[in-house]
Amino acid sequence: MRGLRLLRALAALLGCLCVLLVLGGTPAYAHTALKDATPGPGAKVAPGADVVALTFGRLKSGTTPTISLVGPDGTTVPVGRPEVADDSVVCAAVTPLRAGVATLSYTIVSADGDKLSSAFQFEVADGAKSVATPSACRGLSLQSPNIGGENGTILGFGRTTALVVFSVMGVVVVGGGAFVVRTMRGRRLTGSRRTAV
Template sequence: MRGLRLLRAPAALLGCLCVLLVLGGTPAYAHSALKDAIPGPGAKVAPGADVVALTFGRLKSGTTPKISLVGSDGAPVPVGRPRVADDSVVCAAVTPLRAGVATLSYSIVSADGDQQSSAFQFEVADGAESVATPSACKGLSLAAPGNGGESDTILGLGRTTALVAFPVTGVVVVGGGVLVVRTMRGRRLTGRDACR
């Protein structure tokens, strides 16, 4: 009997852990997954479209989504600063699209603070159906492509390089200044000792 009592506690603990693993292991479904897009994933559109729209669940207010577009030649397609309509539709002006397969990448922050990034492709082809400006984007004053967006360079350096190089340079300059001051003080003290 005593042996069974000793086994009950570990068995109960193991059962609780299994329940937690099963319940805790289910994926969390984000409320802000991409619901619709113009042009959408796998869509075929006519050349000349100059606005893209991505529809999500509710987005976090005060955050600016990021959208980038790459043409079939691998060159970036200029995109204006994205704007949010109705707390869920992200609109951005783009340079009129040319024929080929384009890749659109985006990064958004959902209302619960979860950041999501993804990408999809669509085809721009002659003879395909033209894409009208999405209704949610029509009332917005969209920044022209290449204007009002975030620059990819800071003082001629790539954004990432600059964000690392500038603080490191600051630390080196300040550290060098402290070293010079200490060296100068040390020399003054040594000179005073010699005079005594």
Template sequence: MRGLRLLRASAALLGCLGVLLLFGGTPAFAHTALKDATPAPGAKVGPGTSVIALTFARLKAGTTPKLTLTGSDGTAVHVGQPVVADGSVICAAVTPLRTGVTTLTYTVTAADGDTQTNAFQFQVADGAQTPADPSACQGLSLSAPDRGGSDAILGLGRTTALSVFAAAAVVIVGGAVLASRMLRGARPTGRRRATW
């Protein structure tokens, strides 16, 4: 009887190991990894770098990746609207980079629809070689980096800022009208009550 129990336990253990090997050893194809980048993670580039490119296995068609750059002093580096070339290469124009360590953060959607966000750093140094624009990005019409110019008011989009100002004006005028009516109602009428 004891031998039968040991045999059952051994068979159950072997069955569990077999299931783990069968399903646990299958690589996850759901995610796309960064295959190449210009500038590459940890690279040293010159301040004249004007285009960045990220290469992935495959990206979901019709999605727009998001790229942000942060300089060593913590200020944002302006990036143009990213363009996807060949279904796997993201290209974007950037304003001239300042010296120091720059952080590039990207959000992409893999072919299976999974959204991923990651970041890496590279160094911008005087005297370093400026990388050539990647071949996949050459010939593309890349939009100039948005510097948040005349369309922005106090850091908000023009339409949003105007809506906020209009709502504030309505609140201020309405408050003034209500306050004046309340003050009129609180004034004495001039009649005195007779006291007996």
């Protein structure tokens, strides 16, 4: 009898621990999980889609999510600056998608400040169903991907890389020009001194 009571107490304790683990772990993951996407993970869509949309739980206001897209040949697909609709839907204009498997990567910040980065793939195939622009994205003025926005490219480089390259080139040109001018002045001064003697 005493052994049975002890077993019941252990079973109840174990049950309570399981419930606490399940309920205690859920909020940390549920609020930032990807709930829906257009195109979605593993989806097959027709070529020509020019808007991507990702739906999450509530996102932190004032933060800008990032989205990048790699096409089937491994090249970066230009993506305009993402916009957030309804505090949970991230929308971005992209260069119309071509046939093949594309990889979409994203980084978002949830309402409580947790940062989430992930990626998924989908296929663009002739004869597949076309995807319409999600209703949450229709009222937004999405930046064109060709402007070279935050996730756009400049001369084939990512925006940040291009800015660093151009800055370094500018410093080299200005520094080189100053060196040439200084050298030329030094030669003139030395030549005029010899003439004066």
